[in-house]
Each structure stands twice: as C-alpha cells, then as structure tokens.
Amino acid sequence: MELIAADNFTLEELTEAYNQTRVDYLVPMPMNVARLREYIYVYDVDLSASCVAMDGDVMLGLGMLGIRQKRGWITRLGVLPSGRRRGVGSAIMQELIGQAQKRNLKEIWLEVIKGNTAGFNLFRKFEFEVTRELIVARRAPAPLDPLPEHLQVYRVTPLNHEEAIILLSHRQGRPNWLIETESMQNARNLSALLVELENGGRGWVTYHAGLFQLTRIVVEVTVGDPQEVTWAVLHTLHQRYKRQDAVAENLCDDEKWPGYERVGYFDAFRRIEMVKTL
Numbered sequence: 330m331e332l333i334a335a336d337n338f339t340l341e342e343l344t345e346a347y348n349q350t351r352v353d354y355l356v357p358m359p360m361n362v363a364r365l366r367e368y369i370y371v372y373d374v375d376l377s378a379s380c381v382a383m384d385g386d387v388m389l390g391l392g393m394l395g396i397r398q399k400r401g402w403i404t405r406l407g408v409l410p411s412g413r414r415r416g417v418g419s420a421i422m423q424e425l426i427g428q429a430q431k432r433n434l435k436e437i438w439l440e441v442i443k444g445n446t447a448g449f450n451l452f453r454k455f456e457f458e459v460t461r462e463l464i465v466a467r468r469a470p471a472p473l474d475p476l477p478e479h480l481q482v483y484r485v486t487p488l489n490h491e492e493a494i495i496l497l498s499h500r501q502g503r504p505n506w507l508i509e510t511e512s513m514q515n516a517r518n519l520s521a522l523l524v525e526l527e528n529g530g531r532g533w534v535t536y537h538a539g540l541f542q543l544t545r546i547v548v549e550v551t552v553g554d555p556q557e558v559t560w561a562v563l564h565t566l567h568q569r570y571k572r573q574d575a576v577a578e579n580l581c582d583d584e585k586w587p588g589y590e591r592v593g594y595f596d597a598f599r600r601i602e603m604v605k606t607l
C-alpha cells in the first residue's frame with residue numbers, strides 16, 4: 330500500500346473514492362464533484378496535506394486535512410468496505426497527523442457520528458479526546474404556532490453577508506469547525522436577521538437561503554432568556570421562509586436547544602467532537 334497526496338488526483342476520482350467508502354455509512358452522505366469542490370473551499374481542506382491510500386491502481390481509502398492557522402481538522406476519512414480492518418485507516422490517520430506535525434500545527438480536531446464505533450475507536454487509538462457532543466438538527470416546513478404575548482417581536486433588521494460575518498465573529502464560546510467564522514465567511518450569500526423583542530430580549534440568526542433549504546443556521550442570544558429569545562428569533566426566520574426545510578449543524582446541547590425544538594427542529598443525529606494536541 331502506498332499513500333499519495335490527494336492533490337495528485339482529480340476531484341472526480343476523489344468523489345468516487347469517497348462515495349465508495351460511505352456505501353454502508355450510518356448516515357447516507359453521498360457527494361458529487363460540485364459539492365466536494367465547495368466542501369474543500371469552505372472548510373479550508375488542503376489537498377496537498379490530504380492523502381489517498383492506493384494498492385497499485387486500486388484506491389483503498391482516503392482522508393483529508395483542513396488547515397486554519399495552527400489548527401488542523403481531519404475529515405472525509407474512509408476505507409472501502411472490502412479493505413477494512415487491515416490497518417489502512419490507521420495508516421491514513423498516521424499520515425494526516427504527520428502532515429499536521431510537518432506544518433507545525435498545534436492541535437487537530439475532528440467529529441465522528443455518535444454510534445460509529447469503528448471511527449470512534451480508531452480516533453481513540455490515536456489519542457483523540459472527546460470535547461463535546463453536537464446536534465445536527467432538521468426542521469420540515471410546517472405552520473408555526475403564534476408566539477406567546479410576552480415574546481412579541483418589536484423590530485427585525487435584515488443584514489447582509491458582511492454584517493452577518495461581523496456578528497458571527499463576536500460569538501461567545503468556541504464554535505465547531507463547520508460553523509466557525511472562517512467557514513461562514515467562505516460560504517456564499519449569507520444573510521442574517523437581528524431580532525429585538527418588546528420585552529428587551531435581543532438575538533440574531535444567520536442563514537443561507539437556498540430554493541428548498543435553509544442552511545448555515547446559527548443563533549446567538551445577546552440579551553434575555555436563551556431559550557425564549559432563540560424561539561422568537563427562529564420563529565421570525567421561519568415565518569419569512571415558509572417553504573424551505575432547514576438544517577442546523579453542530580449545535581451545542583445548551584440552553585438555546587429547547588428554543589429550536591419549540592419551532593419544530595428535531596435531533597436528526599449527533600456528532601462527537603474530538604481533539605488531539607500535538
């Protein structure tokens with residue numbers, strides 16, 4: 330087996346290999362070339378630091394490394410089902426960690442879907458530590474119940490991409506890689522709504538509005554009860570986008586989460602975030 334830098338392959342080849350590693354995956358996530366291209370761009374994946382495991386002409390698996398300042402992020406790791414349990418996943422991990430060390434990175438992050446025992450054990454073997462559990466939430470378009478009297482909205486201010494990025498850069502707490510300000514900055518056409526309540530509560534939501542789906546949903550509460558303001562902010566968003574379904578990725582299971590549930594979000598699956606200090 331040989332490990333070859335991923336920038337020696339076309340995006341078509343990488344997409345094909347990736348899809349083959351995920352044919353039996355817990356949560357189906359097939360990629361196409363356009364989506365992989367966007368993924369690499371938005372999440373700062375460095376193909377020269379990423380690798381493909383080859384046996385002659387046959388691709389056995391692959392793994393990618395995102396890089397931001399001194400931080401790395403392992404993603405898209407997978408081995409074809411026929412070649413598993415023979416050390417290929419470990420070899421790819423070793424290579425990605427080596428690439429991170431070569432670039433003087435200080436830590437490597439990753440997420441693994443809760444219930445993926447093979448992935449989780451592999452990452453534990455390489456001394457990754459669990460940091461937290463993250464929720465991937467979805468919402469189907471559905472009529473909204475009116476907000477209660479004490480949560481009436483006083484003013485809504487729509488904001489553009491640049492203004493949304495400023496809001497995101499002032500978040501409390503550490504966002505996960507997928508929703509870090511860098512990811513949101515790289516994603517195109519972000520919008521935001523700043524929502525003020527009659528009771529003095531205040532919060533905002535960023536989002537990307539596609540034809541059928543709202544994505545890149547991040548809510549922050551700046552004044553007031555986290556659950557109630559989240560409820561009012563999301564109620565405002567979904568009243569404006571009645572036809573789209575919605576995906577909110579990598580939310581913390583915190584005081585805001587019940588506010589998501591109040592407007593119809595449900596917990597689709599969870600990811601375990603892990604980190605290794607180099």
Ligand SMILES: CC(C)(COP(=O)(O)OP(=O)(O)OC[C@H]1O[C@@H](n2cnc3c(N)ncnc32)[C@H](O)[C@@H]1OP(=O)(O)O)[C@@H](O)C(=O)NCCC(=O)NCCS
Pocket residue numbers: 350351354404405406407408409412413414415416417418419420440441442445446447448450451452454
């Ligand atoms: C996770 C995955 C990459 C492991 O690849 P692999 O080539 O089989 O891994 P290795 O043979 O190097 O195994 C390394 C360690 O992983 C763990 N592991 C691998 N498969 C496992 C399984 N089926 N059950 C439990 N632990 C497993 C073990 O700790 C193993 O160490 P051991 O052999 O000393 O027990 C592979 O199962 C895969 O591609 N799965 C689908 C995609 C995926 O889950 N990607 C990772 C999450 S992003």
